[in-house]
Amino acid sequence: MPPALAARGLVKRYGSIEALAGVDLDVDRGELVGLLGPNGAGKSTLVKIACGLVRASSGAAEVDGAPAGSPAARAALGYLAELFRFPGWYSADELLALHQRLASSEGGERERSELLELVDLTAARDRRVEEMSKGMQQRLGIAQALVGSPRVLLLDEPTSALDPVGRRTVRTLLEELRARGISVLLNSHLLSEVELVCDRVVILLGGRVVTAGRPSELARPRGVEVDTDGGTRVYPDAGRDDAARIVAELVAAGEPVYGVRVLRSSLEDVYLEAVEGESS
Amino acid sequence: MVGYALREALRRKVFAVVLVLTVVFLLLNWLANHYAFRDVQDVGAPLGVDPITFVGATLLGLAMFGTLFLGVVLAVFLTLGAIRGDAERGLLQPLVVRPLGRAQLLLARWVGAVAVCVPYVLVVYAGAVLETGLVGHWWPDAKVVPGLELAGGVALVAAMSLLGSVFLTATANGIAVFMIFGAGLVAGLLGTVGHALNSTTLKHAAEIAAWVLPFEALYQDGLRGLTANVTGITGFVLELGPFGGAYTGGTAVRVWSLAYLGIVGALAVVAFARRDL
Numbered sequence: 001m002p003p004a005l006a007a008r009g010l011v012k013r014y015g016s017i018e019a020l021a022g023v024d025l026d027v028d029r030g031e032l033v034g035l036l037g038p039n040g041a042g043k044s045t046l047v048k049i050a051c052g053l054v055r056a057s058s059g060a061a062e063v064d065g066a067p068a069g070s071p072a073a074r075a076a077l078g079y080l081a082e083l084f085r086f087p088g089w090y091s092a093d094e095l096l097a098l099h100q101r102l103a104s105s106e107g108g109e110r111e112r113s114e115l116l117e118l119v120d121l122t123a124a125r126d127r128r129v130e131e132m133s134k135g136m137q138q139r140l141g142i143a144q145a146l147v148g149s150p151r152v153l154l155l156d157e158p159t160s161a162l163d164p165v166g167r168r169t170v171r172t173l174l175e176e177l178r179a180r181g182i183s184v185l186l187n188s189h190l191l192s193e194v195e196l197v198c199d200r201v202v203i204l205l206g207g208r209v210v211t212a213g214r215p216s217e218l219a220r221p222r223g224v225e226v227d228t229d230g231g232t233r234v235y236p237d238a239g240r241d242d243a244a245r246i247v248a249e250l251v252a253a254g255e256p257v258y259g260v261r262v263l264r265s266s267l268e269d270v271y272l273e274a275v276e277g278e279s280s
Numbered sequence: 281m282v283g284y285a286l287r288e289a290l291r292r293k294v295f296a297v298v299l300v301l302t303v304v305f306l307l308l309n310w311l312a313n314h315y316a317f318r319d320v321q322d323v324g325a326p327l328g329v330d331p332i333t334f335v336g337a338t339l340l341g342l343a344m345f346g347t348l349f350l351g352v353v354l355a356v357f358l359t360l361g362a363i364r365g366d367a368e369r370g371l372l373q374p375l376v377v378r379p380l381g382r383a384q385l386l387l388a389r390w391v392g393a394v395a396v397c398v399p400y401v402l403v404v405y406a407g408a409v410l411e412t413g414l415v416g417h418w419w420p421d422a423k424v425v426p427g428l429e430l431a432g433g434v435a436l437v438a439a440m441s442l443l444g445s446v447f448l449t450a451t452a453n454g455i456a457v458f459m460i461f462g463a464g465l466v467a468g469l470l471g472t473v474g475h476a477l478n479s480t481t482l483k484h485a486a487e488i489a490a491w492v493l494p495f496e497a498l499y500q501d502g503l504r505g506l507t508a509n510v511t512g513i514t515g516f517v518l519e520l521g522p523f524g525g526a527y528t529g530g531t532a533v534r535v536w537s538l539a540y541l542g543i544v545g546a547l548a549v550v551a552f553a554r555r556d557l
Contacts, residue, residue, distance in 0.1 A: 052377065079374070081373045103379065
């Protein structure tokens, strides 16, 4: 079975600017992959090529085994653009109904109700888009992307306009989608969010993949911290296996120990190292 | 998708503005007919010229020009930002990623615009014919075909505007289409002047312009239909125009207009298919 999303040697040039310089990427079925990188790294271009909005200069992308941009590929995916707008005169329900027709979804009213409930917009079912806050529109955008039960979901900055509660709603939603076997490529600047929900992260810089892996694999040990009477002691070269020995030695030396923490680098540390390392 | 385009067309404020302008236009047209037909009874017409036919054909020709202009305004404002403009606003992307396809989306936008503009043009044209007929008791030789040709011209302009919207921003496209429209009208007037002066060069230039911009040729053919059966001095004077008669047109113009529409549509589909959004 082919991966949900596959990119091979993707290159995209806009005149003299190379937005993508040979990107290889796989998103497996049911996998949630976070796409990270600074502005201009090529993240949105990669997502747009997968959607068929932008044509690659060379290389190939496939969605659910079909060439990106083909009707079969478009039928398999749901997409929320970073900068999107819906016609203001549509109500939430009408907008979803429009996308049901466009996606040939037979879900009817039941699907619309489920989607609105999923993004916590049931009460705004008949409210016009122009009367919604930006956050509500973004949640409606996610519901729109889910019309027709896509097998692959491409989300470009889906939480940029959301408050913390809205972001948690989306996080819960993403976990639920993964449980349903939907593959998600999540393009986001919110590293903590990506770290919390993504199975794997890919960091793009200058149109190339500079780092990829599971968050736990990418994180490196950063020592052990121990709270004692004399304050917090840091053992930068120690790891998880050294923690018991350090505590035993301190206790043996007559120093009470109140807490011990094994430190690991966060995704933010990994990201900054990757980006700054490549930049320098 | 046609429903989406139609609803969008009807929602835009320009439609309300055009409706108000139309009421004003028809009112002014009625006043013009009322006074012109009243006063022409008291004026001694030049030898051989039928004053009622002359006034009726000229006023209805002028009304056709106004109808064409209003129809074009409507068509352009409904389509000027359909592709690049909507893409820049983020409206297009959620639709384009759906399986329906770009060609279908483009066709839907054109059908949506035409579904608004064509009935509009036909209603305004019919209103103008009725006003001239009821006030001045003068009816054109061809009553239906000129209206259909006006509507065809507006449908052509809508297609040209859609093609332009693939490449240009909404503002630039609007300016470009109106300039092309103006150029077509000027070429038509130039042809009339050339005909009056018997200048082969001017007539030739106007003929080329009419084929390059067939909405103008359709308009001229419509004018010709108003007085198709008028002969003698009256027919000659009306042909000198600029309104009430013309000397170009015929089946070839109508066939070419259809072919032109197909070419513009095909170019728009190809260009849109290759455009990054």
